[in-house]
Amino acid sequence: MLEPADIAAARKRLEGAIYQTPCAFSQTLSELSGVRCFVKLENLQMTGSFKERGAANLLLQLDPDGVSRGVAAASAGNHGLAVAFHAARLGIGAVIVMPEWAPLIKVTSARRYGAEVILSGANYDEAYGLARQIATERGLAFVHPFDDERVVAGQGTLGLELLEQCPDMDAVVVPVGGGGLVGGVALAIKAVRPGVRVIGVQAEALDAMKQALATGTRTTLPPAATIADGIAVRQVGEITLALAMHYVDDVVAVTEEELANAILLLLEIEKTVVEGAGAAPLAALLNRQLGLEGRTVVLVLSGGNIDVTMISRIIERGLVKDARLVRLSVILRDQPGALARLAALVGEARANILHIEHERAFSRAAIGESRVELTLETSGREQIEIVKRRLIESGYRVEERRA
Numbered sequence: 001m002l003e004p005a006d007i008a009a010a011r012k013r014l015e016g017a018i019y020q021t022p023c024a025f026s027q028t029l030s031e032l033s034g035v036r037c038f039v040k041l042e043n044l045q046m047t048g049s050f051k052e053r054g055a056a057n058l059l060l061q062l063d064p065d066g067v068s069r070g071v072a073a074a075s076a077g078n079h080g081l082a083v084a085f086h087a088a089r090l091g092i093g094a095v096i097v098m099p100e101w102a103p104l105i106k107v108t109s110a111r112r113y114g115a116e117v118i119l120s121g122a123n124y125d126e127a128y129g130l131a132r133q134i135a136t137e138r139g140l141a142f143v144h145p146f147d148d149e150r151v152v153a154g155q156g157t158l159g160l161e162l163l164e165q166c167p168d169m170d171a172v173v174v175p176v177g178g179g180g181l182v183g184g185v186a187l188a189i190k191a192v193r194p195g196v197r198v199i200g201v202q203a204e205a206l207d208a209m210k211q212a213l214a215t216g217t218r219t220t221l222p223p224a225a226t227i228a229d230g231i232a233v234r235q236v237g238e239i240t241l242a243l244a245m246h247y248v249d250d251v252v253a254v255t256e257e258e259l260a261n262a263i264l265l266l267l268e269i270e271k272t273v274v275e276g277a278g279a280a281p282l283a284a285l286l287n288r289q290l291g292l293e294g295r296t297v298v299l300v301l302s303g304g305n306i307d308v309t310m311i312s313r314i315i316e317r318g319l320v321k322d323a324r325l326v327r328l329s330v331i332l333r334d335q336p337g338a339l340a341r342l343a344a345l346v347g348e349a350r351a352n353i354l355h356i357e358h359e360r361a362f363s364r365a366a367i368g369e370s371r372v373e374l375t376l377e378t379s380g381r382e383q384i385e386i387v388k389r390r391l392i393e394s395g396y397r398v399e400e401r402r403a
Contacts, residue, residue, distance in 0.1 A: 001242060002149045004191035007156035007184065010057045014157060017056045017086070019045055023165035023298060028269045033285050036296040038166050040158065043274050043304025047081040047109065049230065050158060050181055050302050051145070055082035057154030058143055059090055067092050072140040074098075074131035076124050076229045077106030078303050079145040084115035095140060097131035099123055103229065103275075103307045123223045125234055146180030147237025156184025162298055163192055170295035173281035175302045176200035176209045176251060177231030179240025185300070186247035199290060200244070200251035201280040203228040207253040209236045209244060216245075227259055227310065230277030230303050252290070258283040264318035266301070267311070275306040323381040325354075327373060327401040330391060334370040342372065345394055349387040352377040373401070 021041045029037040042050040059071070070093030073083040080096035087094035094115040098107060099122060110117045118134075121127040135142040144151060158181070162172060172189065174182040179200075186198040202210055205224040212218050220235040236244075244251070254262075262279035265286075266272045281299035284290065319325035332338045339358065346353055355375035378384050384400070391398045 002152055002156075002184075002187060002239070004187060006149065006153040007160060007188045010053075010150075010153040011157040011160050013060050014053065014056055014154065017060070017089075018052050018157075020161055021045060023162060026270060029265075029282070029299075032265075033297075034293045035285070036294075037285070038169070038296070038298045039270065039272070040162060040165075040298055040300045041272065042158070042300060042302050043272065043278055047078070047085045048303055048305040049078040049082065049278075050155060050300070051078040051082035052086065053157050054146075054148075054151035054154035054180060054184075055079065055143060056086040057157075058148060058150040059083070059086050059092060061150055062092070062141060066141045070094060070138075070140050071143050072097070072131050072135035072138070073143040073145070074124065074128035075102075075145055076127075076232055077102045078230050078305055079143075080110050080115070080117070081106055081113070081305065083143050084110040084113040084117075088114045095131070095134055095138070097121075097127045097134065099127045101229075103305060103310070105307050106305050109305075123234070124232060125223075144237075146178030146233075147239050149239060152180045152184040152187075152239060152243070154184070155181045156188040158300065159185035159188030163189060166296065166298050168296050169196060169298050171197035171199060171290075171292050172298045172300065173199045173201060173284055173290075174300045175228070175231050175277045175280040176202050177233040177277065179209050179236045179244055181300070181302065182209075182248055182251075183240045183243030187243055190247045197249045197292075198247060199284070200248055201284040202251060202253045203231060203259065203276070203280065204253040204255050206232050206234060207251075208233055209241070210251040210253055212236050212241050213244060213248075213251055226276065227256055227263075227314075228276030228280055230275055230305075231280065250290075252284050252288045254280055254283040254287060258287045260314045260317060261321070262286065263306070263311075263314050267315070272301065273304045273306065273311070274301050275303050278302045278304060319377075323384055324378055325375070326378055326384050327375050328388065328391075329399040329401055330372045330374060331369055331397040332372060339372065342374075342391075342396070345390055346374065346376065346387060349383070349390050351383060351387050
């Protein structure tokens with residue numbers, strides 16, 4: 001089994017190859033969560049995630065024959081990016097197979113680093129199968145995303161950094177997919193400070209590690225969709241399950257809504273862009289009973305590779321949930337000036353009209369009336385009620401559209 005000495009050797013090997021990311025204290029998240037909260041900003045790595053640690057550690061240990069033949073990897077995105085970047089830096093050819101749904105930012109970035117990127121399969125497992133096949137046919141070394149001791153040792157270097165950056169930490173909360181990060185971090189930390197709690201977090205849709213720890217077996221889960229694509233793994237590794245059983249204190253699961261809200265909170269409060277997997281620790285801290293009240297806690301924000309279209313959808317959903325974005329349906333007389341009068345009333349209530357949809361033919365309004373849907377930007381529920389009351393008092397029929 002992997003030893004702490006392997007992680008220490010990996011850290012030495014990786015000097016100058018990866019960035020020692022900051023571990024910053026967050027006053028606002030501390031107030032929200034009731035803990036003394038620090039955030040480990042792995043989204044600031046060159047390729048935007050912690051995956052560089054394990055990929056670079058493995059590539060740096062290839063023999064000359066392996067370097068000349070090149071490597072293959074399967075990835076939901078971040079592992080492929082890390083392999084592509086460090087392979088290019090070391091002059092090693094790389095073939096990366098990603099699922100067809102892989103985020104565009106991850107696909108284009110891997111190609112920019114010079115890798116041959118193949119999109120195949122509906123999920124990571126199908127991409128993995130093709131990558132293995134290509135590695136065999138072309139004689140390439142296979143770089144596993146988590147079930148390889150060299151990869152796990154590289155990920156474990158994050159734990160060594162935390163011991164130095166936050167020596168008084170009581171717990172660390174880590175995203176879990178295949179288990180390479182949580183296994184490496186747990187081993188590194190527990191070897192020095194066994195009292196530190198290590199808590200893993202998975203997406204509820206794909207909680208393979210949580211189930212594996214409960215049953216003691218590596219169950220393969222059915223395919224499922226999640227915005228946390230970086231931890232969308234259906235079966236954990238043999239090496240990583242063994243490490244988790246020895247060193248990880250607990251694994252919890254969070255919902256898609258909780259993940260989306262955590263992404264928005266980190267963007268708005270910390271001005272930090274994270275992907276779904278990177279937001280999982282905050283989602284767990286805010287929505288699960290972890291028993292960490294008053295303790296010093298580090299959240300590992302594992303990556304920041306999220307498409308801007310996804311960010312846009314999350315922001316809009318979050319604004320609706322916080323009552324800062326609302327849609328009102330209003331029936332008004334279909335005559336000149338009616339829409340202007342309606343807009344004036346909304347303006348007097350200090351709400352901002354973002355969009356107007358004016359419907360006659362397909363609405364249930366009577367002849368001589370029309371239905372107008374207003375999308376408004378507001379300061380919250382109190383202002384929404386002020387707008388509705390002002391419109392109703394002025395004789396309009398108003399209905400708030402629910403998400």
